[in-house]
Amino acid sequence: MRSVDVALGERSYSITIGPGVANSLRACLQVSPSASPVVVLADQTVANLHLAALTASLPPNSAVLPFAPGETAKSLTMVEHLCERLAALHAGRQTVILAFGGGVAGDLAGFVAAVYLRGVRFIQVPTTLLAAVDAAVGGKTGVNLAAGKNLVGAFYQPLAVVIDTDFLKTLSKRDCAAGLAESVKHAAVRDPALLTWHADHADAILARDSDNFTELIARNCAIKADVVARDERETGLRAILNHGHTIAHALEHLLNYELRHGECVALGMQVENELSCTRGWLPRPDAERIQSLLQRFDLPTHLPRRLAPADIWTACQMDKKNRGAAVNFVLLRGLADPVRVADVTAAEVERALEIIQPP
Numbered sequence: 001m002r003s004v005d006v007a008l009g010e011r012s013y014s015i016t017i018g019p020g021v022a023n024s025l026r027a028c029l030q031v032s033p034s035a036s037p038v039v040v041l042a043d044q045t046v047a048n049l050h051l052a053a054l055t056a057s058l059p060p061n062s063a064v065l066p067f068a069p070g071e072t073a074k075s076l077t078m079v080e081h082l083c084e085r086l087a088a089l090h091a092g093r094q095t096v097i098l099a100f101g102g103g104v105a106g107d108l109a110g111f112v113a114a115v116y117l118r119g120v121r122f123i124q125v126p127t128t129l130l131a132a133v134d135a136a137v138g139g140k141t142g143v144n145l146a147a148g149k150n151l152v153g154a155f156y157q158p159l160a161v162v163i164d165t166d167f168l169k170t171l172s173k174r175d176c177a178a179g180l181a182e183s184v185k186h187a188a189v190r191d192p193a194l195l196t197w198h199a200d201h202a203d204a205i206l207a208r209d210s211d212n213f214t215e216l217i218a219r220n221c222a223i224k225a226d227v228v229a230r231d232e233r234e235t236g237l238r239a240i241l242n243h244g245h246t247i248a249h250a251l252e253h254l255l256n257y258e259l260r261h262g263e264c265v266a267l268g269m270q271v272e273n274e275l276s277c278t279r280g281w282l283p284r285p286d287a288e289r290i291q292s293l294l295q296r297f298d299l300p301t302h303l304p305r306r307l308a309p310a311d312i313w314t315a316c317q318m319d320k321k322n323r324g325a326a327v328n329f330v331l332l333r334g335l336a337d338p339v340r341v342a343d344v345t346a347a348e349v350e351r352a353l354e355i356i357q358p359p
């Protein structure tokens with residue numbers, strides 16, 4: 001079992017990681033003198049697989065509100081529906097919401113927790129690798145609009161993050177790979193030693209060896225916790241975690257969420273690294289190291305079909321960090337040397353995009 005702290009003053013919390021740690025939830029829930037009512041907002045697929053194991057660790061007065069899996073659940077319609085259901089359950093201020101599922105469940109349930117009764121407490125119980133290494137930590141919650149990803153949301157920190165690696169065993173290979181994309185991103189912007197570790201332990205990671213998985217998640221949580229503690233609301237440093245994401249969000253939107261978020265991040269990193277190499281910043285061998293790691297983890301290197309570069313550029317302009325301003329990118333001057341730039345031109349991007357267009 002590993003533990004990582006997120007140091008945010010009175011909003012500090014712990015991340016607990018390891019096999020079977022869901023049974024520590026009861027202790028987490030001793031947050032008020034009387035046992036708090038718990039409502040689990042659960043991805044239906046995850047509920048079918050793991051709800052029995054989870055509820056064994058919860059007080060008897062717990063309720064479950066399942067929702068259909070997939071990125072489309074991150075909508076204001078779903079927020080309204082879940083809030084109505086909470087009201088029908090007479091969920092009050094003492095209620096603790098548990099987000100049970102991947103990044104979609106965390107973003108959605110976290111946002112519901114932020115707005116229901118102007119905020120009730122919540123705990124993240126991530127069940128995808130992507131959510132465990134990234135989405136469940138740091139307090140970004142939100143939903144999508146037709147106009148783009150995550151355009152409505154709130155910074156709202158959980159009470160705790162409980163990552164039971166036993167839940168991750170049922171994850172598809174594809175979703176496991178999607179999580180590894182964010183892990184490679186963390187390594188590229190913050191921790192080159194983690195790049196090496198990925199390569200050295202690739203077989204064990206892909207086999208989901210319990211010790212290696214726990215180590216992988218703990219290292220990622222430590223990176224994210226450190227960045228978030230220094231810049232909770234993304235006024236500066238935290239933006240480095242958007243490396244690969246300007247392109248990724250555009251692709252997710254244009255492909256109507258046909259690819260996983262992590263898959264789009266892998267494609268986005270490849271395009272953005274190409275931009276960095278062309279500018280003479282990132283040495284080619286470093287870009288190639290990242291590229292070969294993404295390939296080793298079976299992440300896509302090409303789009304499923306050709307997309308018009310002009311459409312990708314237009315979609316980049318819709319990203320919320322760019323609204324009303326130039327398009328922002330987090331490029332690399334080298335490994336662990338990210339830089340935010342706003343002067344990338346449409347022509348530069350269109351050229352770099354060629355590397356991910358289908359042959």
Ligand SMILES: NC(=O)c1ccc[n+]([C@@H]2O[C@H](COP(=O)([O-])OP(=O)(O)OC[C@H]3O[C@@H](n4cnc5c(N)ncnc54)[C@H](O)[C@@H]3O)[C@@H](O)[C@H]2O)c1
Pocket residue numbers: 043045046049069070071074101102103104105107127128129130131134135136137138139140141150167168169170171172175178260261262
């Ligand atoms: N808040 C943040 O800081 C942050 C960071 C990164 C990504 N995100 C968001 O996270 C979302 C992507 O998260 P995701 O990749 O986890 O997607 P997801 O939540 O849709 O999960 C992917 C799939 O895995 C299934 N699944 C989940 N757990 C499972 C398990 N244990 N066994 C079997 N199947 C399981 C789900 O039903 C779903 O079909 C995106 O919306 C992205 O914007 C948020």
Ligand SMILES: [Zn+2]
Pocket residue numbers: 134182245261265
């Ligand atoms: Zn991401």
